[in-house]
Amino acid sequence: MDPQPSARDLRHRQRQDEIITAARRCFRQYGFHAASMAQLASEAQLSVGQIYRYFINKDAIIEExxxxxxxxxxxxxxxxxxxxxxxxxxxxxxxxxxxxxxxxxxxxxxxxxxxxxxxxxxxxxxxxxxxxxxxxxxxxxxxxxxxxxxxxxxxxxxxxxxxxxxxxxxxxxxxxxxxxxxxxxxxxxxxxxx
The missing domain is CATH 1.10.357 (Tetracycline Repressor; domain 2)
Structure with a gap:
């Protein structure tokens, strides 16, 4: 039986989901290649540094x-x-x-x-x-x-x-x-x- 995720794990997953949702909007508007991390951060209403806490780079976001x-x-x-x-x-x-x-x-x-x-x-x-x-x-x-x-x-x-x-x-x-x-x-x- 899988252990229940902690509140911290749930918050982490929720934040990743929010970043992915924002990235989808940003990438549809600008394309993967042209979209900058600053544009993505703005769309997610986060700083670039906050995004890097959840994904190591733009390719990791694309991969997800x-x-x-x-x-x-x-x-x-x-x-x-x-x-x-x-x-x-x-x-x-x-x-x-x-x-x-x-x-x-x-x-x-x-x-x-x-x-x-x-x-x-x-x-x-x-x-x-x-x-x-x-x-x-x-x-x-x-x-x-x-x-x-x-x-x-x-x-x-x-x-x-x-x-x-x-x-x-x-x-x-x-x-x-x-x-x-x-x-x-x-x-x-x-x-x-x-």
Whole structure:
């Protein structure tokens, strides 16, 4: 049994949460690369020194944001994005949190400049990919590991492409896209494993 956290631990966690919330707002406004610790401190209504009591640097804040977004995505995948529900999510471009989607695009951009963020993104991708592999394997135990990996890769392209496309107005009806996504998934997941 895990021991109950102390009042001090709870305060520490609450302050970290407040800093992360402020950082999300700040990073959405300025981007990870351009946002300064002074801007972040101002948004959090703290001094820069106070922030450093909770996070050793800006990369540690980014890492925590990415971790939280990926943890939330794991819950969403487990609860709502099994493949039968995927066509609707893609066609209507549904997301749990549009701000998180925007932050993940910012993470991808920052990863081109920052090797530490690139490493975080690769780790997050591995976690998400492996979780999707397990989910699809449970849904389709008749498929080989190679087929499952290929299916997850195609699904990742569809989901991530849709996330990027959310930045632009949808140019086809969601109803039509829904039918097409159903057909694509049927073809992808109901064909014989060769």
């Amino acid at each position: 944001i990415v971790k939280r977004i990926i943890d939330q995505r794991m819950v969403e995948i487990s609860n709502s994005t099994h493949t039968p529900k995927l066509p609707a999510l893609l066609a209507w471009r549904k997301v749990a949190d549009e701000n998180d989607e925007a932050l993940m695009l910012e993470v991808a951009a920052e990863a081109t400049r920052n090797p530490r963020v690139a490493s975080m993104l690769a780790e997050a991708d591995n976690r998400t990919f492996n979780h999707a592999l397990q989910t699809l394997q449970q849904e389709h135990p008749q498929f080989s590991e190679e087929k499952i990996r290929a299916c997850v890769e195609v699904l990742a392209v569809m989901v991530e492409g849709t996330a990027f496309r959310r930045l632009t107005p949808q140019k086809a009806s969601a109803e039509r896209l829904y039918l097409i996504y159903q057909q694509l998934l049927k073809q992808l997941l109901e064909t014989e494993d060769k």
